[in-house]
Amino acid sequence: MRVHDTLTGSLVELPPVPGPIGMYVCGPTVYHRAHIGNARPFVVFSWLRNWLRETGYEVTFVHNVTDVNDRIYEAAPGRSAELAERATRWYFEDTGDLGLGMPDEMPLATQSMPEIVGLIEELVEFGHAYPVEGDVYFRVARFAAYGRLSGQRPDQVEEQEPNALKEDPRDFALWKATKPGEDTSWDSPWGRGRPGWHIECSAMAEKALGAEFEIHGGGLDLVFPHHENEIAQSQAVGRPFARIWMHNGMLExxxxxxxxxxxxxxxxxxxxxxxxxxxxxxxxxxxxxxxxxxxxxxxxxxxxxxxxxxxxxxxxxxxxxxxxxxxxxxxxxxxxxxxxxxxxxxxxxxxxxxxxxxxxxxxxxxxxYIDEAPEEVVALAARRQVARADRDFDEADRVRAAIEAAGWEVRDEAEGFRLVRLR
RNA sequence: GGCGCCGUGGCCGAGAGGUUAGGCAGAGGCCUGCAAAGCCUCGUACAGCGGUUCGAGUCCGCUCGGCGCCUCCA
Structure with missing residues (x-):
């Protein structure tokens, strides 16, 4: 089997059966109820998991929930934890109702703090990140392969809002010091704070699938900066990370x-x-x-x-x-x-x-699954058969109307009839 | 300004150098008391303009259009 890979821009072959195939797919940031577009990666990659298993692969499907993020703080000032919890429940319910089963693991960022903090510490230790006033930033200039996934050239990336704490405007936050009004925070070597947007995925993917795995998926809108930054964070400290990057198209x-x-x-x-x-x-x-x-x-x-x-x-x-x-x-x-x-x-x-x-x-x-008609509808259909046998077609048509009113369609067949549920 | 996905008949949507995609909707027919379902028949479409080629939705260039991203969106 082969699939389109964003990294190479071409079709790449999957390893031979039975793999194993680790598949990490970015899930939602939980600050609202999922819209139909959010369902696309869930659906696509659930199906892919099914198909890979059907063809004999051993698949582990990991789908995270990012439940700590600027958007959540903004959407529910002072009550972000409550919103995140509620929206996470919605996501489980709504995707559950698609009837595709659950991913093998659905890790939450807030429950992966030791791994997140540990990874940042390692990045700092090796000089790929620097703490400033309780924040920690990733040093983009030190990662040579930066921009390989998205095709972005570092010097062409649009000018950022000036941030006095950053060495370089392209650097991004791994950890943010807690601010007034934020209702959740965790301990870290840099003080109370919470993770930046991208680091949670690097940490959770590694925790669930190891330092190297086969497929990383998500929406096309995540290519840059999210996935670009995940690669930078993980590979800067020696993790090979994902081999294939699959990005589903947008819903319009x-x-x-x-x-x-x-x-x-x-x-x-x-x-x-x-x-x-x-x-x-x-x-x-x-x-x-x-x-x-x-x-x-x-x-x-x-x-x-x-x-x-x-x-x-x-x-x-x-x-x-x-x-x-x-x-x-x-x-x-x-x-x-x-x-x-x-x-x-x-x-x-x-x-x-x-x-x-x-x-x-x-x-x-x-x-x-074929629906079976309730007794009273079957009885009506039988009555209609009698009317038809008597060539009382007015009565037959009246009964058919009654059957339709009950939500069923009657079809005459060579011997007898068939009742089909109307939808 | 940069990076990326895409543009196919009324609609949806595969295909990626040369023989029917498929579905939905529609028309006609067979069947039926009337229907429904089913079956048969009916559409030469690939955004535009150049180019390469014996031959181009399919390759190359340009243009137009839709969408995404550019460090808080699947």
Whole structure:
């Protein structure tokens, strides 16, 4: 299998089965309820984990939560801990409702302080970082490979707000002295404070996966500075860190109207409540993980119809797939995890077992569950059969309307009828 | 100003030098008491302009457009 790697800008081959493959995927900074875009990395990398396991890899999927950060302090002055805890719970709930299971580990920054402080100490010790008035900054100039991931040249990076404490405007904070109004802080050799934005990931990734691991993932917006800085922090003190960098594309919202309402309308919670988890997953499946995707009502309507199309296959007779069917499906996924191409392959399938297995990788085996109509609806359908036999079609149509009012569609078949739940 | 992702038919979306992607929507047909489902048929599209080539969505250059990042966003 090969995947697109940001570092080299090309497709790189994964090690042979069974790996092992350590996969660290940046999770949310918890200061609000996740929106549908935040769900993309969770979905993409959960699926990737499933597929890698399906093909025989030993995978450890680590997905962190950054629960201490400037944004959280700003969003809830004096009560950041409370907000972080609540938003973390939301994230667990909302991503949990996607039905893709949990990552193997979901470390919290606030519970990784010894590792964070230890890593900073090491950076200071080797001259890659310097403490100033309770802050500690990373010395960018000392790390020669800085900018390799993002293609940023240090001298071209936009001028920063002047910060008298920094030796160089490009330096970034590893540790920040606690400020008035901040309700959380931890002890450190530099005094009470809390970690800067990037260091927590370097520390948590190493704690969970070791100094070297296979895949680091996250949104494309994290390439710079977040991931660039993670590499600098870890490699400056000799950790090889991640071999492959996978960045999922951004989710875009069509029309300006949606832009304005960026908020509850497009919260993952709301999307799940409005469209259901299956359509939401099909929506993500229909776009290549690496490219941008547009979120809109039209697209979700299409995804709903597509999900229903699969359900329809399971209502029919299973027919054996042609030889090589699974191989074609696997080939699509093995080539940069091309889910739209894989989706096209399985659309041709009428083989229930094979289709269920393929959909299962994406958490969509539920599409194979056929709903059974309640007794009273079955009774109505039976009554309609009698009316039809008597050629009383007015009555038959009336009963059908009643069945539809109850949320079911009746289909006449060669012998008898079939009831299909309306969605 | 710099760095990066992307631009395919009504819509979504694969493909990366030469033979049908696929889905959704739509039209016609078969079937049906009427339907639904299913099946059959129907769309020559690759932002624009140059160039390379026997041949270009596919390679090169430029332009236009969307999106992301530039040290508090997945």
């Amino acid at each position: 919202l069509g029309g300006d109207e949606m832009h304005k309402s960026l908020g509850n309308d497009v919260s993952l919670r709301n999307v799940l409540d409005t469209w259901g988890r299956e359509a939401t997953l099909v929506f993500f499946l229909a776009g290549h993980w690496h490219g941008p995707i547009d979120f809109s009502d039209d697209v979700m309507t299409g995804a709903t119809a597509r999900a229903e199309g699969f359900r329809e296959v399971f209502r029919g007779q299973s027919e054996p797939a042609s030889s090589g069917a699974w191989e074609r499906f696997a080939a699509a996924l093995d080539d940069d995890f091309n889910t739209p191409a894989a989706l096209a392959v399985i659309h041709e399938w009428r083989d229930h077992d094979l289709l269920r297995r393929a959909l299962g990788i994406f958490g969509l085996d539920s599409l194979s």
